[in-house]
Amino acid sequence: MINQQWHLVSRPTGEPTPSNFKLVEATVPDLQDGQVLVRNHYMSLDPYMRGRMNDGKSYAQPQPLNAVMQGGTVGEVVASKNAAFQAGDKVVAPGGWQQYFLAEAAQLPMMRKVDASQVPLSAYLGAVGMPGVTAWVGLVTIIEPKAGETIVVSAASGAVGAVVGQLAKARGCRAVGLAGGPDKCKAVVDEFGFDACIDYKQHPDLKSLSAALKDACPKGIDGYFENVGGITLDAVLQRANAFSRVAMCGMIAGYNGEPIPLLAPQLILVNRMKVQGFIVSEHMQHWPAALKELGTAVATGKLKYRESVAQGIEAAPEAFIGLLKGRNFGKQLVKLV
Amino acid sequence: MINQQWHLVSRPTGEPTPSNFKLVEATVPDLQDGQVLVRNHYMSLDPYMRGRMNDGKSYAQPQPLNAVMQGGTVGEVVASKNAAFQAGDKVVAPGGWQQYFLAEAAQLPMMRKVDASQVPLSAYLGAVGMPGVTAWVGLVTIIEPKAGETIVVSAASGAVGAVVGQLAKARGCRAVGLAGGPDKCKAVVDEFGFDACIDYKQHPDLKSLSAALKDACPKGIDGYFENVGGITLDAVLQRANAFSRVAMCGMIAGYNGEPIPLLAPQLILVNRMKVQGFIVSEHMQHWPAALKELGTAVATGKLKYRESVAQGIEAAPEAFIGLLKGRNFGKQLVKLV
Secondary structure, three states, X not given: XXXXXXXXXXXXXXXXXXXXXXXXXXXXXXXXXXXXXXXXXXXXXXXXXXXXXXXXXXXXXXXXXOOEOOOOEEEEEEEEOOOOOOOOOEEEEOOOOEOEEEEOHHHHHHXXXXXXXXXXXXXXXXXXXXXXXXXXXHHHHHHOOXXXXXXXXXXXXXXXXXXXXXXXXXXXXXXXXXXXXXXXXXXXXXXXXXXXXXXXXXXXXXXXXXXXXXXXXXOOEEEEEEXXXXXHHHHHHHHEEEEEEEEEOOOHHHOOOOXXXXXXXXXXXXXXXXXXXXXXXXXXXXXXXXXXXXHHHHHOXXXXXXXXXXXXXXXXXXXXXXXXXXXXXXXXXXXXX | OEEEEEXXXXXXXXXXXXXXXXXXXXXXXXXXXXXXXXXXXXXXXXXXXXXXXXXXXXXXXXXXXXXXXXXXXXXEEEEEOOOOOOOOOEEEEOOOOEOEEEEOHHHHHHOEEXXXXXXXXXXXXXXXXXXXXXXHHHHHHHHOOOOOOEEEEOOOOOOOHHHHHHHHHHOOOEEEEEEOOXXXXXXXXXXXXXXXXXXXXXXXXXXXXXXXXXHHOXXXXXXXXXXXXXXXXXXXXXHEEEEEEEEEOOOHHHOOOOOOOEOOOHHHHHOOOEEEEOOHHHOXXXXXXXXXXXXXXXXXXXXXXXXXXXXXXXXXXXXXXXHHOOOOOOEEEEEOO
16 A cells, blocks of 8 residues: 655755655555554644754754654544554544554554544644644643733734634633734634734834734733744833743744844843743643643634645645745645545 | 932933932931931942833832932931831841931831841841842742752852852752852852852853853753843853743843843743743742741851942942942942941
């Protein structure tokens, strides 16, 4: 059985290009005792993958060269020689950029069965998956919002940002988003229920962005969920209230190039702020509570999300490059089945 | 009775100069019911005072112009029309840059009696006072050191820094200081018991300072007590371990001029760090525990400190300007009696 898979064949300098990837045809080997074979239905594309394509120091091992691109997937078990899984089980898995994922026994703890009757299977890669839990952990455990506070989120139309704002609203906060372009901003307010959304493309300099934040946050900023880096953080610090909290989740603005300095770090002291970086996989103790709230909210229609779905495995690199440029709207997926 | 006092008469741009201050002769008014008159024995000079000389947004009200410079003092009650204090009481007070402090009833909660039999009176402005408690709060409640970790402190020979390192040592940590010049570095190791001290004047650029930190911290940095800002924080971030903590207490490097950018803020995310600013007066709940540990440690000779003592009220502005330039060694005081 043929298994098409994308390998990383060279490390990008700056923006990735299609030539960094190669589509390889492998053969699915015969199943051994203890193994499970999964057919991937959807692949998840995420900004963190750009960081792993570098060889430098980071919180995770680099993506190896000439090996399948790593990433989350949802799919269906098609064959199993392990009592924990049966053919027909729907699963979330670290299945990678390929059509079939052969899970070794040692990988099974990273694979979990999901119920696709109440929640669409693809949502387990988004609002009820890693992005949703990322939003929950950063907001609930680092920002710790209190009713009446103002919470700002960058990349607010994205898979993480949209959930942050909706969870903040559910906790009685004012939610203010930043997104690129009028269509995304409209959806952030009309679909996701934020109180306001700033089109950062209309505010390319710090002074203008800071003024827009002042307008949107008349009581200042109490919490900021950081997905982008760059001047957005500078502007937020100018509007931050005493004892405000910043959850640093992503700094996509800096992934492709040189670090972007923080202009006035003394504001962290002046405002007695807490700025804390985190990655969701190091907060496993919070996943059950997060998934419970997120799954219920999606199943009952209270938590909205959008998906950008690329069709077919061939589309993965271009979709990933587009994701890094902000061309997606909501969770970026690749549909394989 | 004549009361010599220093007024701030103009706001400095950049470094303060003697012309920003004016020595004024006032008269001590007659004591009214409820008031207490204190003769100041020592005045405390502190870096935070420079920040308050600005008119901009900060965590405290600016120092008013044409009014007595605010600041902590220790002294002796010389007259009292309030049952809570008697002549002869030794007190810590917000007595300001003057010879006599007339405390209104409303100010008495900020004044406390101290026992000068076990601990020298001046130490209540240093190791057993605001600087010592600052060290305790930042280290114990923000850095939360664990035995075996490496804790780095800037301005390590100063009133705060020297205490940070000694408290870290008492908790089983490796303590590494940064100080200016070989004499201060020698004292940090020989007198205060740090494991190592880096002379930052020998490392004027980031690469050199980062290499020095690597040598002094072979297991990386788990906690950093920030007293200075500038490239020291950049260098620390390059050597910071996963889950390390930065307590931001002072950024003296930026007080006199433009903000100094933080070069690579994404390291806060990469290292999943917590960076938190604080001011000690907002953590009053910790003062009793801190003062108990600090007072016992000074009384039993376990906690060492140094003082730079300027003589006479006339000397205050020059001593303050010298403090900002790092000319002091340990707690900067002005002795009045």
